[in-house]
Amino acid sequence: MLNTLTHRVVQAPMAGTSTPEMAVAVCEAGGLGFLALGALDAVGAAKAIRAVRQGTERDFGVNLFCHAPARRDAAREATWIQTLEPEFARFGASPPRELAEIYPSFRGNDAMLSVLLAERPAIVGCHFGLPGPDQIAALKAAGCALWATATSLAEGKAIVDAGFDVIVAQGFEAGGHRGIFEPNGPDERQDHLALARALLPLGLPVVAAGGIMDRGAARAAMDAGAAAVQCGTAFLRAPEAATPPAHRAALSGGRTVMTRAISGRPARCLVNDFTAIADAAAADYPVAYDIGKALHAAASAQGHHGYGAFWAGTGAAASVARPAADTVLAISP
Numbered sequence: 001m002l003n004t005l006t007h008r009v010v011q012a013p014m015a016g017t018s019t020p021e022m023a024v025a026v027c028e029a030g031g032l033g034f035l036a037l038g039a040l041d042a043v044g045a046a047k048a049i050r051a052v053r054q055g056t057e058r059d060f061g062v063n064l065f066c067h068a069p070a071r072r073d074a075a076r077e078a079t080w081i082q083t084l085e086p087e088f089a090r091f092g093a094s095p096p097r098e099l100a101e102i103y104p105s106f107r108g109n110d111a112m113l114s115v116l117l118a119e120r121p122a123i124v125g126c127h128f129g130l131p132g133p134d135q136i137a138a139l140k141a142a143g144c145a146l147w148a149t150a151t152s153l154a155e156g157k158a159i160v161d162a163g164f165d166v167i168v169a170q171g172f173e174a175g176g177h178r179g180i181f182e183p184n185g186p187d188e189r190q191d192h193l194a195l196a197r198a199l200l201p202l203g204l205p206v207v208a209a210g211g212i213m214d215r216g217a218a219r220a221a222m223d224a225g226a227a228a229v230q231c232g233t234a235f236l237r238a239p240e241a242a243t244p245p246a247h248r249a250a251l252s253g254g255r256t257v258m259t260r261a262i263s264g265r266p267a268r269c270l271v272n273d274f275t276a277i278a279d280a281a282a283a284d285y286p287v288a289y290d291i292g293k294a295l296h297a298a299a300s301a302q303g304h305h306g307y308g309a310f311w312a313g314t315g316a317a318a319s320v321a322r323p324a325a326d327t328v329l330a331i332s333p
Contacts, residue, residue, distance in 0.1 A: 001059065001123060001145050002166070002205055002227045006030025007332035009218070010207055011324070012232030013063035013125060014176060014311070015039040017247075020048050022240040022324050024055030029325035031332075032228070033058075034125065038065035039103055042111035049119045061123030061147065062116070064106035066131055070264075070284040072101075080283040084295055087277070087307070093298035095291055102293075103286040106131055117142050123166075125149070128265075129181045130162050147207070149179030152188050156199040164204070168230055169195040171210025175233045175256065175313035177267040183285065187266070193224050200225045213315035218333040231331060233313040237321040246305035254317025262309050264288030270316060273299075273306030 002008065011018065011026040013034035023033030035052060037045045045062070052060050081095050088095045106112055106126070113135055116124060124139050125147040131139075139146060140163065147166040150156040156167050158181070170179045171192025180187055190198070192210035199206050208221035209230035218229045236243045236251060247270075255271040262274050264285035269275050274292070282288045296307040312319075320327070 001032075002207075004059065005032055005228065007328050008222065008228035009328045009331050010034065010228050010230040011235055011328075012176075012209065012230050013037075013061070013127075014232050014236075016309070017236060017241050017243045017311075019240055019242050020051035020055065022235060022238060023052050023060050025238075025240050025324040026235075026328055027052075027056045027058040027060050029328040031328040032061060032123075034061040034063055034123075035121075037062050037112070038106075038127065042109075042115045045112060046115045046119060049115070049121060059122035061125050062121045063125040063127060064112065064131075065103060065128050066107055066126045067105045067128040067265075067285060068107075069105060070101045070287045072287070073284070076281065077283045077287060079281055080288060081291060083277070083281060084291055087273075087295055088298055091298045091302045091304065096294055099283060099287045099290045101287055102290050106135070108132065113138060116144065120144060123147055125168070127177070127179045130158065130164075133162075136162060149209075150199060151178060151180045151195070152190070153198045155181050156202050160202050160204060166205050166207060166227075167199050167202070168207045168209055169199050169226070171195055171208070172258075173211030173268075173314040174209050175268045175316070176311035177263065177265055178258070180266070183260075183265045193221060196221060196224050196226045211314040212331070213313075213318040215331055215333055217315075218331050222333045229331070229333070231327070233316050233319055234327050234331060235324055236312065237319050238324040238327060240324045244305075244308065247308055247310045248321075250308075250310050251312060251316045251319045254315075256312055256314055256316060260288070262289065262292040267309075267311060268313060270310040270312050272308065272310060274308070
């Protein structure tokens with residue numbers, strides 16, 4: 001699959017900001033476009049896949065969340081609601097009384113699996129962990145190449161053992177949600193170059209991801225042995241992206257921090273009002289994301305955008321407003 005690319009640039013599957021139009025533009029430019037399906041139901045996923053197919057005949061990938069179900073803790077969730085109550089009060093709003101698990105995992109999601117088996121995208125990527133053995137076997141039988149995110153050598157070994165085809169080495173610089181399998185476990189916090197080098201001996205192609213914004217960084221990753229580079233933040237200002245105006249404007253500031261406050265999982269976000277909130281008591285993912293989205297909505301209704309999930313990597317300030325195809329060409333090593 002990677003050998004068929006004109007340019008070894010993979011567009012990261014960014015839930016909420018990447019779009020079918022972006023995937024099409026990247027594919028048509030000779031890179032590899034991805035659809036983020038983690039926040040969609042089966043019907044929405046099928047629609048998105050078909051939208052890409054209408055725009056390009058080239059191969060593309062889809063990406064799913066494979067997290068363990070939330071560990072529901074009524075007392076912890078009530079405490080987190082109370083913690084955020086003063087933030088809601090700033091905008092004359094009240095927090096929800098109860099929280100919901102808004103994003104189902106792909107694990108055990110028969111409806112989503114049925115869509116993938118019917119549509120047969122060239123690549124199925126996984127974030128936060130791995131699907132069940134039966135899902136893996138079914139996808140492989142359908143001819144889908146399987147990719148998965150690793151943040152450590154141990155996760156890379158698990159990906160190899162599961163029979164996957166490509167490892168995405170997500171460095172600590174990467175924007176958005178950390179793909180770590182166990183969010184409460186230790187995190188080695190390796191950058192993408194060190195992680196790619198550590199994963200290469202496992203024998204699978206490695207795609208380097210994390211703060212890669214220009215050709216120089218892409219060349220360095222390829223020199224380290226990566227088969228391709230995956231970029232997300234570099235595409236956030238593209239016209240094909242669904243990045244909100246406030247998010248686009250905030251990119252120029254460039255300062256990012258890892259936080260659990262917004263969603264309950266560690267994720268790299270541009271510094272804002274939400275990232276200033278202590279996150280040690282945050283409810284589990286994706287339950288915390290339910291109230292996080294409610295707080296952002298309450299603030300936005302009053303014209304305040306400091307509580308957005310403005311995911312971005314450490315190179316955010318270097319992002320450029322240009323078509324996605326031009327970003328592929330600018331970064332291609």
